[in-house]
Amino acid sequence: MTAAISILFDGLAYAMLLFIISVGLSVTMGLMGIVNLAHGAFAMAGGYATVTLMNDLGLPFVPALIGAFLVVALVSVPIERLAYAPLYRRPELDQVLVTIGLVFMTIAAITYFYGPSPPSIEVPAFLSGQVDLGLRTVPAYRLFIILLGLALIVALWLGLERTLVGARIRAAVDNRDMAQAVGIHVDRLFVTVFALGSGLAALGGGLAIEIVGVSPTFAIQYLVFFLIVVAVGGLGSLRGAFVAAVVLGILDTAGKYLWPAGGGFFIYAATVAILLLRPAGLFGREQVR
Template sequence: MSTIFGIPTPALYGQILIGLINGSFYALLSLGLAVIFGLLRVINFAHGAQYMLGAFVAYLLLNYLGINYWLALIVAPLVVGAVAVVIERTMLSRLYGVDHLYGLLLTFGLALILEGAFRHWFGAAGQPYAAPSQLSGGVNLGFMFLPIYRGWVVVASLVICIGTWLLIEKTQLGAYLRAATENATLVQAFGVNVPLLLTLTYGLGAALAAFAGVLAAPIYQVSPLMGTNLIIVVFAVVVVGGMGSILGAIITGYVLGILEGLTKVFYPEASSIVIFVIMAIVLLVRPAGLFGREE
């Protein structure tokens, strides 16, 4: 069996794949956070809860309505996006005039409510969610064994990340969004409905989180706590990348995921803290983040 630095290559590739999967979720979630923060100037603490909600909607759809994975992949983001739209209209929009920290505190409260409620109903243990039959099994790539579902997660998240990036950078709607990020008052003066844009942006960000949640359901179990533990790591990812750039958020997500996977191979004890350590180093060397601008 071939080895690199004394590590058998299949184990190495396996951990890189796991890192790539985690990185996919970091990228999807930090992308959503960056989109929301760019326009609303709100750090959406409920992002993790919305990710969890996406997974639970898929789980409930399957178990109570018999709606399969593929439909859930579309329906769950819509449902969660709709909930987010209501939250933005009724609560978040009242806080745009005050310090941005209140947005963080409000979404933190909402995250606690969602998480606590689901924990009350479903318990802290995870619920299994089977991968769709089309994606079960695996292929032997010669140098490693690849479970098809995991390959699908990487491809799907890449497609969504690139799609969102194109939407923001290349379309008319995206142009409005970028313009409103720079100067909301001026854009409104040109007749663009900025409040609607804010609402839709929050909905879009939450829908992205829900999509990630459905993708995650068959890999990790569907559990009330799946979101918050993840979102704190994603915060660190966001600090490393800096929130100035959408592409930066995506790249940082994947790279840190892979680095975390590699740490699991070479020094497993540090794997849970490696991203935080990287964050600390970045803060020392380049406080604005790798892709960020000084504000």
């Protein structure tokens, strides 16, 4: 029972981290139709922005996370206009080459300014201890990530399902040409959604420092996990990104608890099985030909 609770709790905390970083990638790929391999670079940038705001400017942890979200979201706007906008009508190979090039440029810049070693931060006292849940005590930091992830899924769902902007985003994801035909400014939506997705990635990068660590290779090291969440959940699906992150996060954690030598075998096996049965993902829409 103790092992099961540990697997469930740690897996859920890891899942929420995956969701926070990956949900923006799911929506932007579904909306823009672009192969964005540089999403992990925004998460890595958020991690280092958090480190800078805390260690150099003296901000507390939570304001530093908010600051990292805002800084990366704002910086992503000119990047989207200059680097991504010309790629929307380009072949997939061009998109892959440009976005993976951005990743390696970011890695080189981070290594130059911060060095190759993973940075560290000091989390506040209320997140560094244990919380008694009755059955057992759990790390306060992981509980914080779980609660934050649940709050974000509710906020994002309300934003996409209960607002006019959300309706426009869903319309553009479903049929971009039709959305433009009825007067929706799709390019403006691109910028807004891209900034939001990049900011969420940055928030996840800041949270990841105390869970998996952040280093100059973070953008490449964890890119496959972000892409797996998007592929398994289905492009453009908020519910899909959440369910995929929970399933894969818990499964990956359970596999590493029960069979450490197997590494990430279970998450890849589950991904292959799911995509063989549902090529568009759990909640993705099959393309009509």
